[in-house]
């Protein structure tokens with residue numbers, strides 16, 4: 001299927017939500033997607049979002065509001081390593097953070113959700129990161145291969161129910177991958193979407209029970225690209241072909257001039273996020 005192909009058949013919002021909830025229950029998550037063990041929410045090791053801890057995070061976030069991304073990352077490493085990690089889809093913001101971490105703390109574990117549907121160009125970027133920084137981004141895989149998943153579901157799930165497909169091939173994997181950490185870096189920028197506009201520099205990620213640090217929250221797209229060009233940071237060549245935001249190949253199309261930078265994601269569906277950041 002080409003990146004520009006339009007999905008043909010959709011489930012209703014209710015059907016889609018019901019299927020996602022059933023899948024969450026089946027894997028031992030509550031309705032907010034938080035792991036349950038014996039009916040209790042867990043994090044390993046537990047990091048309790050007590051009112052005092054949340055207030056502390058808010059204070060730290062406000063104190064870091066005008067700091068550089070590098071200073072924010074340095075703070076995150078000092079405070080949370082070796083329980084500090086990063087998930088990346090190799091977008092320009094993620095590449096910027098990888099570049100900064102390679103200077104500040106190259107031992108920081110970084111992983112990618114390898115859904116089996118990523119662009120070849122994205123996979124190649126992982127190799128370029130290894131060559132440039134000596135950093136191996138670890139792939140985290142869903143339990144089922146693409147073939148097994150599509151066979152079990154009678155075809156590609158992204159065509160009919162991208163929410164469930166993202167849940168099965170990204171969120172489910174991410175929940176597993178998030179266990180055992182205290183904090184992670186996020187590459188979101190506040191000006192990317194309404195959903196992201198209120199992201200704090202440091203906040204509690206309720207869904208994954210981790211401290212979420214967004215060093216680029218205050219940066220603009222232009223600042224990100226200026227640094228990429230200045231430092232020669234590797235980036236996905238699809239960005240030069242009209243793809244400002246890149247996810248899985250079947251759910252990403254190029255955008256036209258004037259379109260929102262995330263308009264090419266899940267085009268044809270009322271979906272703008274994979275569920276990782278909202």
Ligand code: SF4
Nearest residue numbers: 158162165166248251
């Ligand atoms: S982006 Fe598309 S192919 Fe990738 S996990 Fe989500 S729905 Fe599936």
